[in-house]
Amino acid sequence: MREAVAGRYIGQRVRRVEDQRLLTGRGSFVADVEPEGTVHAAFVRSPFANANIVSIDHSVASRAKGVVAIYTGAEICLLTNPFIPFSNLPGQFTPPFWALAVDRVRFVGDPVAVVLAYSRALAEDAAELVEIEYQELTPVVSIDDALRTDSEPIWPAAGSNILYEAADQFGEVDEAFRKADRVFTETFTSHRLSNQPLETRGCVAEVDPESDEVVFHAATQAGHALRWTLAAVTARQSAVKSIRALAGNRGRLKAFARGAKAALAGTGDQLKKADSSGTIHQIRKDPRTLLYLGRSFLGTLSAERFPRVVAKDIGGGFGSKGPVSREDAVILAVAMELNRSVKWIEDRVENLTDGGQARDERLTISFAVQDDGTILGMKANLVMNQGAYPGVPFNCGLFSRIMKVMLPGTYRIDAFRLDTTVVASNKGRYIPYRGPWANETWARERMLDVVARELGMSATQLRLKNMYHPSELPAKMITGPTLDPTMTAATTLQRAIELAEPAAFAAKQEDARSRGRLLGIGFATYHEAAPGPPDYTDAVTPGVGALLAEKSEISLEADGTVTIRTQQMPHGQSHETTYAQVAADQLGVPMEQVRLVWGDTKNTPFGIMGTGGSRGGPIGGGAVQFSSRALRTKILDQAADLLEANVNDLEIVDGNIHVRGVPAKGKSFAEVAAAAASAGGGIGDEPAITAEFTYNGPPQGGWACATHVCWVEIDPDTGFVTIPRYLVVEDCGEMINPAIVEGQVRGGVAQGIGAVLYEKTNYDEFGNLQSSTYMDYLMPTAMEIPEIELHHLETPSEVEANYRGVGEGGAIGAPPALTNAIENALAHLGVRITEQHLPPHRILELTGVIKPNVASR
Amino acid sequence: MNSPSATATQSAMGSLHSPIDGTATIELEVNGVGVTRRVNARLSLADFLRERLDLTGTHLGCEHGVCGACTVVLNDEAVRSCLILAVQADGSRITTIEGLAETDHDGQIISIHPIQRAMQEAHGFQCAFCAPGFLMTALCFLERNPAPTRAQIREEISGNLCRCTGYQSIIAGVETAVEIMAADRREGAQDA
Ligand code: FES
């Protein structure tokens, strides 16, 4: 049973600590960093989607004003190791690739050369003078292009443009489909879009010629992963040299072994579950992989200089700042080579081109159902378009596995089959975007509406009939994970129905139709792993869960304040506020006494994930809660000595430690700190008492559930969709700070609405990017995003610190709720929505007002 | 150090602010302080503020006039500093986010502006990269229209992009600012 917490801060709409600096212009973002003597980088990028590089002539550019140096792919090959695949699934091929294009470009925007000059403007001037001759090849753009057997492989070692195929089956699928009264099948296509944080990517490699450390300032969601990846890519030297260096530096080797041991501590059994056949397959297909792996590994062990990653304020990411950028490796490598600081701040055109793109998937779904609406089985076929270069460290393979696990949702589906294909194309990099599995929810929730309509049932009736209800718990998804023991998505749907009154709306809709107005309503219900129970991670990638634990270090400083160190990388999620709330409640001190340290790999605990995967609240926050508890115990022990009292008689109120009921004779945290410091022989500036806790999430639960309801009105003449009402019923259990939860949910919904009505990363048939500015990539403004009504259910949990992430759900629920509403509004016209992007002209095409145009890809 | 055949060319100019395409001297007032600087004709006002005056609170989100992150106040009007050249700001009065709070001689904040207080109360922002632009925009239109309707607020801030919040909290923040500023005015009137 969980210990009752005082709850002074947890659950309160506490004001954000971050705002004191961010609202007064005193934040520090990567673009604000500029060490003395910095030179600025601009990249020369490919204008073609698929081409061989015939020649590069930068003689004129090199003589341009202010130019310090120019590097091309040929030189980067000598300075770095290629990026090598990190997370390969059995049978998957992930091409190794260089930080700059070497002899071939693979998408519009592929970086070919980097120009360094005394200012960004001068670097850009010179970049225009670099002469490159290309020989164009036939571009592979769409999923269909890539699947064509005669399409030339973008990565020759792969043998085709299919990089991964898998078939997964759970239960008796064929039998379910044989037995069913009806089978419905539909194919859903989602367009490519882009995360678009308002701050672009960027980095500054700060070189101190005297130091063996390069400070790499970055806007990153995962500082430690960035550090080690960059170390591996930039540690370029011959194996012989590495071995010699190692022999001469036993200390480094020992430190490395210690670090690896700590990182892997206690994970042996777990790791045995991991399947290494992917890596073996990879090496067979491209034997150079082994050479690159060995060279990177030895180089990393023995490199003369090592990056230390530092991030301060970060202007949003939504997944895009988790992957390591090729540009990052270029900047670090050339800074070390030139022995001077180099800065690169991406511009928006680059960000829309090469800052990462997402979704771009096709899902065919079949449901086997009885006439009464009972679902017997589900089949799905998923194709993902990974673009040219695989994401590092995670590529489409991993996200396809999340989709595999999540596709059945919280419906009772006893038979399920998924066929998966990942293809390469001449488009930008596929990266995770807020709920990287979101299209499984979109396609399933869309398909349920299709089935309901065909069966003549209401969309909510069909859902409720097939969902797990609280009385049926405990239950497991057929794909493996155990559902939450108390919380269900069905409860959110039931509440949403009460609030939305769909039956009353139907009458209103009829009436409106008779007067030529098009109104619609759409529902979408889902649960999300936020972060999910342990068997969820095991179902996605067996064995890997063990590596994801997070450590929180906490210390009582000499002055009585408390410092928490986390591997989390806040970039809008307000960790400084929520973690201080959690720790302050445990310790019994005012929040102002607690400070969060993050972002610097030198003084934060190691962690692979950084901030991502809805883990900041549950895992990072849980680690803070338990480490604070451990610190509290130590503080009380120290205080008991000081007060000559039994520790069990002590309590802490407002930072005053005293025998219960005798506050006047209390000790402050500063007094306890002083006593601990002198007892420990400290000189007064190091922490007086420290504690830590490593946490890998709750033993059960870890799901967040929600139902979104969207109302639309569509103008029949213009195809313009407006959203008069939008509501979310959301259950993330206990909330640390409801205002922050609400911000996360609303922000996600806004991105989901943008995805459907406005945003599209648009490539033409030749692979030319048509949306490289905000004039073409339409970001929703305050005029487009409606007010979003929120209702929290807060189902309690028996498990302590069972906080759930809420950052991703908004973006997952909005596309199905909105597209379902649009189809509902147009149903009487015979319209079926099978695509996700529905700008006005597309609505008019669907309603027959205008003739369909050749769809862009 | 291993040394591949990278082309390294030491420039004849050698300095960040070398005149390459004509320069001009500008004189303006920024956050109440007079400044005189010699600038390249092509330097944007945003880069001038950020790089020459170290006022990095003004952010660049798109550099093509759409996102509004770079908004500053120029002679009582909200402008996009990425679209204005520093030379065009010659003789003007500029307020940036750094100038919104009241500070002492060392730049320490004495009291924050009601808009800042309101945004904090309303949990207006998340990453807050967009915040400086929204605050400067709001500052100007509340000056013109101290009692806006919600629809007016929505419209007035629609030239600024925020990717994190979905705008509702920012609108709530502006509404809170309206209340705080009205209360301050009432108090001011009573004191007088
Ligand atoms: S940076 Fe000026 S409008 Fe976007």
Ligand code: FES
């Ligand atoms: S708060 Fe992040 S862009 Fe507005």
